[in-house]
Amino acid sequence: MNDRTSVATTLLLARGLVKRLASGERELTVLDGVDLEIQTGETVAILGPSGSGKSTLLGLLAGLDRPSAGDVVIDGVSLAGLDEDGLALLRRRLVGFVFQSFQLLANLTARENVLLPLELTGVRDAERRTDELLGAVGLSERAHHYPAQLSGGEQQRVALARAFAPRPRLLFADEPTGNLDGATGERVLDLMSELQRQHGTALVVVTHDLEVAGRADRRIHLRDGRVVSIELGRSPLHASESRAIVPKGATSESATSESTL
């Protein structure tokens, strides 16, 4: 997905991530000891059935949520040592998001949605950069429309522009094509790849979509809150090119079965 010509350095390091949630009177372990490393400019797909802990892992990696145990280090900064304000500032500086349900602010026009993170970081040429990004996602003509006046694909393109506006080093995408039809989803993915390449951003994408996962450098399979296998290589549609790694503690059956997802 990226050309990986630059020297890869570790951008994100997660160790022993555990997340427990209260479910009625019981406690549910949603993630159970996940370790992960993400390099600069790398694309990582997180796959798994519903309830496997994909979105929870994404939330923890992005500093949206706090683990019950373990730690995440982004760009050398341990998230465990940060309070809510510190996490917010770190996200503002390093992280971008794309969500399945777009999560655009309904009161703001497309242009204002893109402008917002730039205003927060105090970028000088925010307006110019916004207009360039809207042009790049093909929405210059729709810049002054509100989200409700845009189609799903257009909204997701606005969300992409917003995510890339502050030039984040890490982009987290949660089912970015989940609410889009096939053709629109394809176009959004192409755009995302292009922007990622231009900005040299590392991408962590949670998806059910094999087409999305196929574009990743690595595919991490989760089941019941654990990593059951990691696939290296680019195209899951060409299984022979991919190589499955069974992490410590996972069974070979589960690794095989997950790797064929």
Next chain:
Amino acid sequence: MSLRTLFALVLRESRGARARLGFLVACLAIGVAAVTAVAALVDGIRASLSADARGLLAADVAIESRRPLPAELFESLARQTGVSTARVTELSAMASAGDAARLVELKAPEALYPFYGEFVTLPAGLRPGALAEDEVIASPELLAGLGVDVGDSLALGGHEYRVVARLEAEPDRVDFALTLGPRLFLSPAGLERAQLVQFGSRVQHRVLVDLPGEPDPRALEGFVGALREAVPDGRSLTFKTAADPTPGLTRTLRRIEDFLGLVALLSLLLGGAGVAQIVRLWMESRTPAVAVLRAIGMRPREVALVYFVNLIALAVAGCVLGATVGACVPKAAAYLMPELVPQGLDFPWAAVVRGMILGLATAAGFALAPLTAVWRVPPARVLRAEATPLPTPTSVRWISLIALFAVVLGAAATQNASLRVASAFTVGVFVLAGLLAGGARLCALLAGRLPRGRFGPTLRHGLAALARPNSGTSGAAVALGAGVLVVVAMGLIATKLRSEFLADIPPDAPSVFLVDVQFSQSEDVRRLLTEHGARGIDRTAVVMARLSAVGGVPVSTMLADARGRARWVLTREQRLTFAEELPPSNRLADALAPEGPDAGMDAGTDSLWRLAGVAEVSLESGFAEELGVGVGDRISFDVQGVPLELVVSTLRDVDWATFRINFFVVVEPGALEGAPGWELVAARVEAGDEDALQNDLARAHPNVSVLRLRPLLEKVSAIVERVVLAVQALGGAVAFTGVAILAVAAFATAARRAREAALLKALGVTSGGVARLLAVEHALVGFLAGALGGAGAWVLAYGFLGFVLDLPGLPALWVVPAAAIAGTGLALVAGAAATAKARRVPPLVSLRG
């Protein structure tokens, strides 16, 4: 986040704020209008008083006493260069013409009166000091009352006087003071001719002083201070300066401002509760947006600041509207009540600023707590709607609570001069809100415990909604309950006040009082009374005296530290009487153990006098408390030059409501023997006989003043009616705010209602069924709020009337069920209006989530 970014975000967030703006304006405008109106009215009256302060006094300084002013005073004044003086003598007397007689307020000033202000007569140009000794200037009411005109004659003290002019304006008489009768001016020589001033008569002596140039308040104070020191007994004289020409009125205005100011503030605070509801609703609806903002890196305080500034911008609209309406109230009041509110008042800028600041502070204070919801929104909500809410930091929670308390206390302190009253008000508001919230919570808990299976589905659903956690029931019940509480409590208090003051004279109480009856006239006055069918004739000797020492400490020493009422108590002319036994309508509160012939008697006996060989005095217990004396202490009087030392042997509680003659000071018979005095006579005369009695008395004993209780009560009633009207107008404002808040509370749950309505319809409930389910829920909340508010109002009114106003008695209990029914009705109407849209939501919505 830069300021520019903040304002850009605020501006963007304000889109689609029309609904919020409407509610905010409704909630805030009424309270701000009430606060502004009260301040504007009081400021207006005060400004009109100070604008012509010298005119209101007719001088720079006035020195008054109930006794002839000491010669040393005039000597001291005469020694000062450039100082002019004019003596003024005032007293009440009867004037008559033909068969008609009226109690008049006589005023006899010297030639230089008035130094300032306009004295206007028709025909113009006459001055009272320059009148011949048989000429008078009469007010239009007196001319009408006696049926005479300019050029006709009237009798005063048995002498004929010719009315040479009609009085159009008198500078130093404030119209809204309660006066005993119409004005009649004559010259000092004319007053002497009437021979009305006799030893012991109730005469007001005054000297008006004109100082050179334009003395400022400091110079006036200096002048007065020097004069007090220079004149023996100077501390017992009353000094008024142009800096505060009407101290009594100033005090009254202050009290009105303090009381009505707090009532108006209640309306504003209820508005604040409405603001809190609006913000809560707003934050609920913006939760997804807050999650996104937090996810893309905005800190919670930055997000909260965006919403806070937005809210303040909207609140400005409500405050401007409210302050504008409030500023117009004095104009309307001047038109409707010209005798109370002066015309041509300036625009009340100070009141408008006060209203705006209090309105904005209230909006800010009440908004902070619901704004803390921003801290609870987890950024992870962008991934999972059910993400666990984060805890609000303790510091944020405390800051929002302290800010709210500070705003209420600050507002109360602004509205009331006494920090003690402001603190008590603030604590009271929080306690009441806590009790209402507790009551609502308890009711919700009970509703949850009820075996709902026994009820039909409609009532079951309503009860379930009431018991549901975070249903917003307690917030709505507190807001509406507080509105009901304030309105009902003020209604109960106003009703009681009105019934107390507007009540007719009790059947056995006297209806006329005769003042200044000389001992020599006593028998003939009694005969006249009997001839006119008077019953219950009660004659009491009165001797005027002045306190000279309390507990051995001279009053002149005590005055150095005494201010306000304490000074008045020490310096006023005391009316002393003597009696053998405890008067009716009196009860002994404390007494010395009996000595002498009565020794060995039970200490609980009603005997007024306890000691042998010592002159004793019995004091009314409140008066004794003000003097700081108890039984066994000694107090001394100066009885028109003769010293008299007395031992306090008993204290009495007096029932003043009987209208009988009662005295603060009752002296043991014998102690006042030979002292010059007069008789106060009270009697019950039928209304139809009062005119004839008054006329006969005026002819036979022109020095005797006849005070008729009925017209006096009518005057008091008119004033009380106006106060009640003002309180009820404010009560109405409070009620309106309460209803607006209720509608807000109902709207607050409209979105959830819409989803539920869609689901219910999908499950087969008809539109009518959905409407009934919602109506039951609203009715239950309204009933709960009404009942809690009504019960709270009953308790508050009982406490306030009994313990603060000393008007014991249970308020009507029916107000509690009536308030519950009214609350139900209001909630039904507001709820139906608020959920009209939600009820129309199609069932398909439930499938789409």
